[in-house]
Amino acid sequence: MRLLSLSFGVAAAVVQVVTASPARIDGCSLVKTAGDAAAIKGWYMQSTAEASSDMLAVSQPGFDVSSWYRVGSRGTVMAGLLENNVYNDTALFFSDNLKTMVDKSQFDVPWLYREELTFDPAANQRYFLETHGISSKADLYLNGKQLASKETLAGAYGGEKFDITQHLLKGKNAVLIRAYPTNYLKDFALGYVDWNPYPPDNGTGVWREVFVSQTGPVSLLKPRVVTDYIGNAVSSVTATINIVVKNSGATSVKGTLKGSVGQPSGANIPISASYTLKANETKTVTLTAQIKDPQIWWPKAWGAQPLYSLNLAAYIGSEVSDRAAQRTFGVRHVTSSLNSHQDRAFAVNGHPFLVTGAGYSADMFLRFDPAKLVQQFEYILDMGQNTVRLEGKQEHPELYDIADRMGMMVLTGWECCDKWEGWTYNDEAEGVKWVDADYVTAAKQMEHEAYMMQGHASLLGFLVGSDFWPDERASPIYVNKLKELDWDVPIIASASLRGFPENLGSSGMKMEGPYDWVPPNYWYDTQYGAAFGFGSELGSGVGTPELSSLKKFLTESDMNDLWTAPDKGLYHMSTIESSFYDRKIYNDALYARYGAPTSLDDYLLKAQAMDYEATRAEFEGYSALQSAKRPSTGIIYWMLNNAWPSLHWNLFDYYLKPAGSYFGAKVGGRAEHVAFGYGSAKGDVWLINHTLDKKGSRTIKVDLLSKDGKTLVSRSVEATTTPNYSQKVATIPQATALTDAAFLRLMLSDAAGKVLSRNVYWLAPTVDKLDWDNSTWFYTPVTKFASYKSLATIKPANLSATAGKAAIVDGKVKVDITLVNKAAVAAYFVRLELRDGEGEDVLPVVWSDNYVTLWPGEKVVLSVSWAAGGAGSGQRKVDISGINFEGVEAVVVK
Numbered sequence: 001m002r003l004l005s006l007s008f009g010v011a012a013a014v015v016q017v018v019t020a021s022p023a024r025i026d027g028c029s030l031v032k033t034a035g036d037a038a039a040i041k042g043w044y045m046q047s048t049a050e051a052s053s054d055m056l057a058v059s060q061p062g063f064d065v066s067s068w069y070r071v072g073s074r075g076t077v078m079a080g081l082l083e084n085n086v087y088n089d090t091a092l093f094f095s096d097n098l099k100t101m102v103d104k105s106q107f108d109v110p111w112l113y114r115e116e117l118t119f120d121p122a123a124n125q126r127y128f129l130e131t132h133g134i135s136s137k138a139d140l141y142l143n144g145k146q147l148a149s150k151e152t153l154a155g156a157y158g159g160e161k162f163d164i165t166q167h168l169l170k171g172k173n174a175v176l177i178r179a180y181p182t183n184y185l186k187d188f189a190l191g192y193v194d195w196n197p198y199p200p201d202n203g204t205g206v207w208r209e210v211f212v213s214q215t216g217p218v219s220l221l222k223p224r225v226v227t228d229y230i231g232n233a234v235s236s237v238t239a240t241i242n243i244v245v246k247n248s249g250a251t252s253v254k255g256t257l258k259g260s261v262g263q264p265s266g267a268n269i270p271i272s273a274s275y276t277l278k279a280n281e282t283k284t285v286t287l288t289a290q291i292k293d294p295q296i297w298w299p300k301a302w303g304a305q306p307l308y309s310l311n312l313a314a315y316i317g318s319e320v321s322d323r324a325a326q327r328t329f330g331v332r333h334v335t336s337s338l339n340s341h342q343d344r345a346f347a348v349n350g351h352p353f354l355v356t357g358a359g360y361s362a363d364m365f366l367r368f369d370p371a372k373l374v375q376q377f378e379y380i381l382d383m384g385q386n387t388v389r390l391e392g393k394q395e396h397p398e399l400y401d402i403a404d405r406m407g408m409m410v411l412t413g414w415e416c417c418d419k420w421e422g423w424t425y426n427d428e429a430e431g432v433k434w435v436d437a438d439y440v441t442a443a444k445q446m447e448h449e450a451y452m453m454q455g456h457a458s459l460l461g462f463l464v465g466s467d468f469w470p471d472e473r474a475s476p477i478y479v480n481k482l483k484e485l486d487w488d489v490p491i492i493a494s495a496s497l498r499g500f501p502e503n504l505g506s507s508g509m510k511m512e513g514p515y516d517w518v519p520p521n522y523w524y525d526t527q528y529g530a531a532f533g534f535g536s537e538l539g540s541g542v543g544t545p546e547l548s549s550l551k552k553f554l555t556e557s558d559m560n561d562l563w564t565a566p567d568k569g570l571y572h573m574s575t576i577e578s579s580f581y582d583r584k585i586y587n588d589a590l591y592a593r594y595g596a597p598t599s600l601d602d603y604l605l606k607a608q609a610m611d612y613e614a615t616r617a618e619f620e621g622y623s624a625l626q627s628a629k630r631p632s633t634g635i636i637y638w639m640l641n642n643a644w645p646s647l648h649w650n651l652f653d654y655y656l657k658p659a660g661s662y663f664g665a666k667v668g669g670r671a672e673h674v675a676f677g678y679g680s681a682k683g684d685v686w687l688i689n690h691t692l693d694k695k696g697s698r699t700i701k702v703d704l705l706s707k708d709g710k711t712l713v714s715r716s717v718e719a720t721t722t723p724n725y726s727q728k729v730a731t732i733p734q735a736t737a738l739t740d741a742a743f744l745r746l747m748l749s750d751a752a753g754k755v756l757s758r759n760v761y762w763l764a765p766t767v768d769k770l771d772w773d774n775s776t777w778f779y780t781p782v783t784k785f786a787s788y789k790s791l792a793t794i795k796p797a798n799l800s801a802t803a804g805k806a807a808i809v810d811g812k813v814k815v816d817i818t819l820v821n822k823a824a825v826a827a828y829f830v831r832l833e834l835r836d837g838e839g840e841d842v843l844p845v846v847w848s849d850n851y852v853t854l855w856p857g858e859k860v861v862l863s864v865s866w867a868a869g870g871a872g873s874g875q876r877k878v879d880i881s882g883i884n885f886e887g888v889e890a891v892v893v894k
Contacts, residue, residue, distance in 0.1 A: 029118045029120055031127070033320075034321055035215065035313060036214045037211055038212060039211050042070060042072055042115065043177075044068040044069065044114045044115065045069045045070075045077070045114075045205075046065070046111065047112070048111065049109050055141055055146070055176065059141035059144050059145075059176035060174055061169065061171075061174045068114070071113075074208050075206070075367060076135065076199070076203050076204060076365055076366045078102075078199050078200060079365040079366060090552070094554075095555045107202065111178075111204065112177065112178055113176070113177040113206045114175065114177070116173065116175075117212065119171070120170060121165070124217065124249075125215070126163060126248045127213070128163055128164060128213045128214075129210065129212055131160050132208040134177065134206050135179070135203045136203075137179075138206075139178040139180075140153055140160075140177055141175070142162075142176070148160060150178075155187075155442070155445045156445075157448055158188075159444070159448035163248060182204045183202065185418055185431050186419055186432045188420060191417070192643060193415075193417045195361060195574065195643060196642065196644050197644075198575075203366055215248075216314075217248055217321060218247050218249075218321040218322060219322045221246055221282075222485065224486045225240070225455045227331050229331050231333040231347070231350025238291070239291055240286060240288050240486075241289070242285075242486055243312065244282060245282070247281050247282070253276075253277050253316060255316040256274050256314075257271075257272060257285060257312060257314055257315075258313055259310070260311050261308055264295050271312070272287070291308070294331045296330075296331050297330030298332070298407065299408075300381050300407030300408065301386055301407075305404065306330065307404055309327065311323075328456075333348070333349050334347070334490065335490065336490040339508075339631070342506060343510075343633050344509050346461070346490070346633070351724060354622070354623070354724075355386065355636070356385045356386055356387065356623070356669060357380065357386060357409070357411070357636050358385065358388065358637035360393060361642060362393040368396050376641060379844065381408065384665075384668075387460060388408060389536070391414075392413070393415070394449055394452070400452075400456040400458055404458045409459075410459055411463070412453065412459070412462055412463070413464060413465070413466065413495070414466060416429065416467035416468070419431045422438075423471050426468045442474055443481060447485065450482045454485050454486060461490040462487070463494060463536075464491060464492070464494070465496075466496075467494070467496055468499070469498070469500050471501065475493070475503055476501075479504065492508075493507045495511050495536035496536065497511070508533070509533075509535075509536040511537060511538075512777070513529050513776070514539065514540060515638055516541035516779040517585050517779065518770075519589070519768030520617030520768075521770070522617075523621030524624075524677050525770070526630075528780060531628075532631070532632055533630070533633055534632075534634035535634065535635045538636070538638055540618060542610065542661045543647075543649055543661045544611055544660065546608070546657060548841050549645070549653045549841075552655065562600065562604075563597045563602075566583065567583075570583065580648065583648070586648070589610065589768075589782065589785060590607060592785035593764075594606040595789040605829065605831070605881070609660065609829050612661065614664065615651070615660075615661045616665065616668040617664075617668070618665075619668030620673070623668065623673065623675065623686075623688045624686035624688055624726050625726065626725070627726045639651075656843045659851075660851055663849065663850045666849075667759055672691065672694055672721065672756045673690075675688060676732070677728070678767060682731035683735040684730075685729055685730040689725055689726065692723050694721065696750070696751055697720055697750075697751045698750060698751075699748070699749045702745075703855065705745070705856075706742050707742060707791055707826070708794075708795070709825040713732060717729060741762060741765070741788050743760060743761065744761040745761075746760075758849070760853040762791060762828070764786035764787050766784070766786055768785050769783050770782060770783075792883075794826070796823065796885055797823040797885040798821065798822040798823040798885065799819060799821055801817060801819050801820075802818045811869075812866060813868045814865040815863065815865075816863050817832065817863070818860075818862075819862065820859045821854035821857065821859075822857070823885075824856050825856060825884070827853065827854040829851055829852075829882055830853065830854065830881075831851050832850050832879070832880050833881075834876060834877075835877050836875070843866075846866070847862060848863040850862070864878065
């Protein structure tokens with residue numbers, strides 16, 4: 001294998017994340033008038049081991065914190081230490097440094113977050129302090145007075161609003177939070193189970209922002225919106241707004257709620273309602289808005305994402321008493337039900353919705369970067385997926401705002417394997433069993449998260465359990481809180497079929513694996529995780545980073561172990577107690593199917609081929625069988641991304657570099673596609689349609705090629721495609737009667753001859769033989785492997801490449817790369833990597849296709865794009881490598 005290099009000079013487009021150092025609030029009030037609300041902009045942070053033990057004194061204005069760490073508005077203790085360069089995550093994530101560089105004992109004591117704020121309290125005004133997430137319990141102080149203790153301010157998702165009016169001083173006021181050490185088995189926190197090592201601080205800290213606000217006597221709480229749209233074409237819909245109105249004064253008050261519903265066009269629909277409140281009374285007021293000719297919100301693949309906004313204020317006479325935080329919503333309708341097979345099936349705006357997506361992981365230290373999240377969501381959409389699942393990582397409100405704007409569905413819910421599922425019937429985890437106080441804490445957390453997410457167009461559903469269902473006491477608490485806050489999407493018992501609470505019934509979701517490698521024909525069977533029903537988390541255990549990424553977190557010895565010690569436990573897999581601590585199952589298959597690697601480069605290229613093959617088959621299987629007798633209804637790949645640099649369980653690596661698993665999933669997720677049914681006796685060909693509007697005649701070109709370049713089959717198949725439907729349209733019996741490994745190319749074209757999908761397989765004379773009877777919860781053994789070893793002897797290809805002129809398209813630099821295979825044999829598994837002038841990866845990057853195999857004499861034009869503008873400029877080049885071609889060529893484009 002040699003490298004072919006293309007380079008072109010364009011303005012560099014490197015996305016950089018800049019975190020500004022927060023400024024202390026000196027002499028400037030965060031809130032000045034009624035209706036103001038603002039997040040505390042930063043904190044001084046210190047361990048209680050290094051500070052006074054007198055919290056009342058520490059929480060007095062003027063206390064000396066000059067030696068404390070200055071941190072941002074939200075972040076765990078470890079995030080704060082990283083922000084202050086006590087640690088460096090580049091060093092921490094390298095090899096096994098995380099377990100040796102950090103003294104974990106420093107997190108055995110509480111840590112303090114303190115800030116001084118300036119207030120100028122006015123008569124007849126109320127002032128509030130509101131938390132939104134402290135992991136996982138804390139004491140709260142203000143000006144030498146304790147407002148709450150860890151007994152009540154508990155749960156990582158809990159939010160509490162405190163009236164601090166009577167405690168405020170004119171001028172400086174001190175807020176102090178004492179965050180207690182988190183124990184995943186005892187506390188409601190954000191855990192990782194076996195996805196990666198636990199963070200040294202167990203995620204302790206003020207991980208979400210704390211807000212202060214000012215109102216008049218009347219304040220507005222929890223505004224939410226629902227519409228009566230049910231998926232049909234309508235001339236108008238009614239938006240119902242419910243909002244809690246609270247009188248904190250000592251006398252009765254009358255007033256008016258005034259505001260508007262902002263339309264995507266920019267026009268406003270006025271709304272208003274009067275209210276009367278007794279002293280200290282709280283009530284819910286309902287308003288309505290009639291939306292004529294509503295613009296419907298759709299998942300990205302199906303349409304546009306128009307959003308409406310709610311703006312509302314409480315008036316007493318002509319004076320504003322409070323303004324509700326602006327909320328956006330979409331006119332859309334989401335439902336789910338159990339089909340005749342008792343499988344969960346979703347519908348969006350009245351159309352059956354095959355859920356295709358992956359499981360999201362938050363950053364190990366709970367650092368939230370909205371720009372990076374946008375990049376990750378862009379990758380999901382580029383792969384043709386429509387949903388992201390959050391298992392207990394609800395993140396921040398920005399996530400749902402971004403999902404709304406981008407057309408990404410979000411399936412969210414609580415996590416598994418720790419305190420969250422401390423049920424007496426949970427025999428698979430060690431979470432401490434719930435006591436009475438835990439149900440109170442759970443209710444507060446559900447209320448907080450329900451309000452934060454309510455009304456977001458992107459919401460697909462909430463799973464009140466993950467591996468196990470909530471008990472008969474907890475489930476009604478969860479459901480009642482969701483319904484109290486006008487939850488308008490499905491509530492589901494859990495992500496598994498182990499059991500269910502009486503009020504919700506069966507989840508209709510299966511969690512039967514796999515989580516480690518299985519062969520492509522696994523997905524076309526009828527057992528365990530195969531492509532039927534709703535797979536809530538399942539994957540083939542792949543996601544091998546490329547060499548440029550491996551060098552960032554592995555030593556030479558670590559990388560050498562990948563191919564010379566295939567059974568060795570690896571720190572950058574899962575935890576040592578996990579079933580996924582080594583790559584043995586994966587490597588057994590790789591060595592048997594592709595041949596023992598001869599070098600690290602050889603191992604990685606074979607790994608990318610196997611990762612591509614595995615993910616493509618999984619997404620193709622679920623797509624092909626969406627209209628089967630027992631249809632596939634949803635697939636959540638395990639996983640989307642990693643909390644730290646990992647050697648598996650991802651569709652793109654920690655550094656946002658897409659590789660084999662990404663492009664396999666992207667091919668398998670195309671909107672219109674043609675797929676080969678692995679394991680079928682006659683070589684089934686499936687025509688897949690995920691659209692709502694594409695229909696009519698299609699042509700499928702079928703070509704089967706020997707490794708020596710001989711044409712074994714070349715024919716066309718005519719078919720008719722139907723929206724949102726998949727069907728078997730042909731067979732290729734020759735593909736199941738091979739005597740040697742060969743290549744199969746399927747090309748789908750529309751009536752005008754436009755190529756909609758190009759798909760190349762490498763096939764063996766026999767398929768992998770699965771031992772279903774000895775399946776475990778995480779994989780099914782293979783007793784006989786398919787063999788592609790003979791492809792290692794394929795003759796050299798002669799590949800040329802040219803780069804077109806760079807152009808700016810939608811704010812991104814875009815360049816076409818033309819590949820031509822001049823040889824009489826296939827150019828097998830051609831990999832393209834975008835680099836800068838220093839040879840570093842340019843990321844994030846979007847390729848129209850990659851890891852492609854070219855037929856003899858074939859020309860393929862690929863496009864690559866990346867963000868325009870930003871810091872830096874200079875040469876960009878494409879490094880091209882493949883299994884069977886030689887040559888180096890440089891093409892410069894001005």
